[in-house]
Amino acid sequence: MEIILVPAFADNYLYVLRDPASGKVAAVDPGDAAPLMAELERRGWGLDLILLTHHHNDHTGGVAALVERYAPLVVGAGHDSHRLPPLGRAVADGDRVAFGGTSAEVIATPGHTLGHIAYWFAQDEALFCADTLFALGCGRLFEGTPGQMWESLLRLRALPDATRVCCAHEYTLSNARFAVTVDPDNAALRARAEEIAARRARHEPTVPTLLGVEKATNPFLRADDPGVAAAVGLVGSSPDRVFAELRARKDRF
Structure with missing residues (x-):
């Protein structure tokens, strides 16, 4: 599966996916239609599927324009459908979403919002986790509890190491600066923080x-x-108490 990173707004990443076997094209969390349409037009592609992780406007704001132009199937969490764009298919934890010759498993990840879900393409080693897990960070708890978010992160942590984490924001430099304050003896973290600083100085994405x-x-x-x-x-x-302290410190950082 081909994965294309599309920057949007100040620090969002939208994703365009293409299944080479079928030629099907999908978009994940199209908060802004304009850059996605430009990418699709540049490549001469249509749009068959939209995958939504949660209801925030920077993840859903472009759906209406994309549906009007391409008529894709829109997939999102059924129990959150009252605050998502109209869904063509409502899904729940454990469901599978077909995409050409591959498919994604839906994983419920409450915490950032109560209705947040992620999509895991096991065959393609790709996880679209939006605002649950970031590079060196995690999302703010706008609706869920620390315990809920910790359990969500544990579910994602259980996936294979080779999984590509396709998160929704370029927060990594700030996350790295915080991470070294709470994990100061981690040599791998210190080395990674230096690498991230160099990549951002070159204006390169870190996800x-x-x-x-x-x-x-x-x-x-x-x-x-x-x-x-x-x-x-x-x-x-307990780990959830430690997690709550980490999140509180990051909120103040």
Whole structure:
């Protein structure tokens, strides 16, 4: 599966997917129709499918224009349909969404919003997790609890290390600066932070990232690591308590 990164707004990433076997084309979280249409027109492609992860406008704002122009199937969480654009198919945790010769598993990831879902293409080693998991970070808890978000992150952490994490924002430089304050003894993290700073200085994207790299360096995936707990003064505390402290510190960072 071909994955094309499309920048939008100040720091969003939209995704265009193409299944080479069938020629089918999909878009993930089209918050802005204009850059997606420009990419599709440049390549001479139509649009067959839209995958929505949650209801925020920077992820859904372009849907109406894309539906009017291309008439794709729109897929999103059924229990959140009251605040999503009109859905052609409503899905729930564990459902599968066919896309040409491949398919995605729907994973419920409440926390950032209560209705947030992710799409995991196992065959293609690609995860579209929007605002649940970022490179070296995670989303703010606008609706869910720390416990819910930690459980969501654990579900994503259980996926294979080779999974490409296709998240929705270019927050990595700020996330790296925070991460080293709560995981100061992590040599892999320090090296990665230097690499990220160099990439951003060259105006290069830092995503997709690999899940194996996130497992080793992202403090929000390591709230059950004793070293991270110690760094935030919570030795012996439960992982969800450590996670809550990490998220609170990042909110103030």
